[in-house]
Every structure is written in structure tokens, then in C-alpha cells.
Amino acid sequence: MTKRLPHPIRVIPRLDIKGPNLVKGVHLEGLRVLGKPENFARYYYEQGADELIYMDIVASLYGRNNLLHIVEKTSREIFIPLTVGGGLRTIEDIRGILCAGADKVALNTAVIARPEFIREAVTCFGSSTIVVSIEATKHAGEKYECYTDNGRVPTGFDAMEWAQRAAEFGAGEILVTSIDKEGTGKGYDIELTRQIADRVSIPVIACGGAGRLEHIRDVIVDGHADAVVMASVLHYGYIRDQTSERKDFTEGNVNFLMSKQGYSKVQEVALDEIKTYLANFDIETRRKVHAS
């Protein structure tokens, strides 16, 4: 048995959005179209997701109208916290997405460009609304470097130092994504997560690499994550059960969906399976709310 943790762990599906579609890549690239984000969101809401994260992964290229629309639709029916990230650069951008129904925003490029922006956003919207997103790659010599623009642009920022500064500037949470592990199904970057979690006094959300149930337990127990994010393991589990998702797509890389194949790198799991599994290790979560 592992040591009982002092508080419940949050289990959070992440939905990467491109235009009107939910997509999934590997190392944040090589995107496949998986379906309509609203359908996945609804399903995860009913299945016991503790929060949702929407990442608009090409926001800077395509504009944000699609995303605002998706957020509006989602928040009318889905009563759990929603974090939205991707291409938010100004206070007005944040205000717009919060008005559309988001509860929190995840910021990366804008705050790396100007760290003071964290303080400004916190003053306007409160600390708990501002999530700083760190996307990092491991270099030789055990150093982790932060990247922006979906892992394409190196910044020279050391991930540990940046996490600490972000917390000092008033960020409410830190979302840590390992670019090396993202989409691989090989497990979270435990070292990256733990080093950040132990250094800051705000909650840390681990993201990138979940392929099996053990990975999720490990990043909580050994990585000291306060919340865990997953995408592929849940998405492919959902697609497995939903044949209707395979219709009506004309945009993007839909070959994968049409081929009706599984995704062999990950175990397909449902949210309730994750929570039941974690309970075996004395890790507390909010269990599915059954219809009354």
C-alpha cells in the first residue's frame, strides 16, 4: 500500500482542438482527427471527469472563433471546471474566453514572452483562474528546457526555475507537459513532474505520456502530481465504443478514423476504470456520480 495522500487527485481529460475537430498527435505533432470535441466532452462529463482541458493547438494560425463557439456550447450543458489554452495573448483574449464560459486559462507563449503578464492576468481575474502551462524537453545533463508553439520553439528557459517564478508571479496552478513523452503512451515524465511539484506550493497537473493505468499511479505517487491529464487512453477507448463518430468528416487527416483501427501504443481505458484502479492504491478521487 502506498502512503495515503492528503487530498483527492483530479483526473482530467485533455481535448486538443483544431478548427471544429478533436485531434491527437504524437510529441504535439502529426495530428489525427478523432471526432467532435463537444461529443467527447459530454461523454467524459457523464463518465466522471473532474475537469476538462481544451487546447486550441493552431489558434495562432486559424483565429479563435471556432473555439469560442465550442466553449459556449460546452459550458451550457457541462457543469465541471473547464480550462482553455492556446493562442491567448492579451487580457482581452482571456476575458473573451472566460465570458464564453471557460473557468480557467492556460498560458504558455504569452507569459514566456513577458512573465509580468502572469501578474497582470492574476490581478484582473484572480490567481485560481490562471494556469501556467510548461511544455518541456529533457536535454543532456538532466536539464529541462521550456518550449512554446506546441513544442516547436525553444526558449532557453529552465523548466524548474520558470515554474518557481510563475508561482511567485501568482499563477494558481502549473500544467506540466513532457514533449518527449506526449502521445507516446510510454508514461509521464516522473522526474520533470516531481521536481516541479516539490519546488512550488501551488497544485501541479501532470500531462503527456499516459499509456497504461500504472503510468497514472506512478506520476501521482512518485511524481507528486496533484492532478493528472490524459488524452489518447481515453479518446481511443471512447472511439472504440462510438461508431457514429466515424461519419461526417471531410477536413484534416481522417484516414485513421476511417480505417477503424485501434491505437496499439496505449491501453484503452474509461475514467471509471482509472478511478477504480487508483482506489486500489489508496489514492482518493471523486467517483462517478450515478444518476439519481
Added chain:
Amino acid sequence: MIVVVDYGMGNVGSILNMIRKTGGSAIISGNLKDVEMAEKLVLPGVGAFDNGVKNLQDIGLWDILNHKVCKNKTPILGICLGMQLFTDGSEEGNLAGFGWVKAKTIRFRFKEDARQIKIPHMGWNQVFLKKSSPIFQEMHKEPRFYFVHSYHLICEEEQDVVSVTRYGHEFVSAIQKENIYATQFHPEKSHKYGLQLIRNFVEVC
């Protein structure tokens, strides 16, 4: 008509969405006339205590809220910062709160050995009822709700405390004093139990 008070402190749309989902009729407004006419009030809020007080004073709602709640006994539901504004004051700021309940708002403090507990408290925790209240009617025995906060209430009068929750230590998670209801958690983000609590406020209170 329920008025969800808009005083520039956070996104209040989801509260409106949830009230409408239960079949209640509500509007979001920071308008004096609307607040005056309201049959029930919701005071939400995310952000700093003093900003909340200042904003309510600047848009001219402070006195009318006092009158509605204390004289007219209009039912009011405070959520998160809204709840904290019902107290005498907060460690977070210097300005006085409404003082409708004998309570103060303090920051989480953990003992040395509990330092790994993160602040803000963010997540789904159980709520343990200390006494019955209309807002918890028809509710699962120990429901879970979504919390996001760094400060919490200390109540002087035990009979005002409706529920407690544990995060590092026990704290007050819901209160009621006559027509005054408040929760530290966010019912509007708390799935089915949140929906039931809002339904109760709409239908019963």
C-alpha cells in the same frame, strides 16, 4: 426572478446556465433596479476580497444588498468570495465585509508536517453536514463539491455552520443564517450535486 449579481468578479455565466437548467428564471445584472426587484439573489465571485468590496460599493450595490438581505429578508446565496464577503472581514484585505454572519475569513495555515499540502485548495472534496438546511435537501449523504480557494471562514456562532470539509484541517464549507445561505465550494461547477443544491435554492429557499 433571481438576480445573479454581476460586480465584475469572475465568470457568472455558468451559474445562470445552471439555474436555467433547473427551470428557474434568472438574469445576470449589476443594475440597482434589478437588484431592488429581485425575489432571490446570488452573490458569486472569484478574486480578491477588497476588489469585491470596492466593486460593490462603486456600482452602488452595497447599501441595497444590505437592505434587501437584512430588512426584506430576501434569500441570498453567496458562493466562494461571495460567501467570504458576508463576514466581518478577511485576512486577504483591509476593508470590512457585510458582517451578516459573525465570522471572519482567514488563510489556510498548515502545520509543519503538512507543508506539502498545496494552496490554493483545488479539487473535489466531501462535505459533511453538521445540521440540516434547505439547500442540502434530497442530497446524497456525503456529497462531493468542487472547491477553489486559499481562504476560508471561521464562524463564531456554531449554529450558522451547515457543513464542514477537510483539507489539511477541518474548515467551514457551507453556512446558513435565516435567509442567508453560502457555500465555499462552487455548486455551479459541481455536476449533479451542484445542480441539486441550486435546484433547492431555486425551489425551496
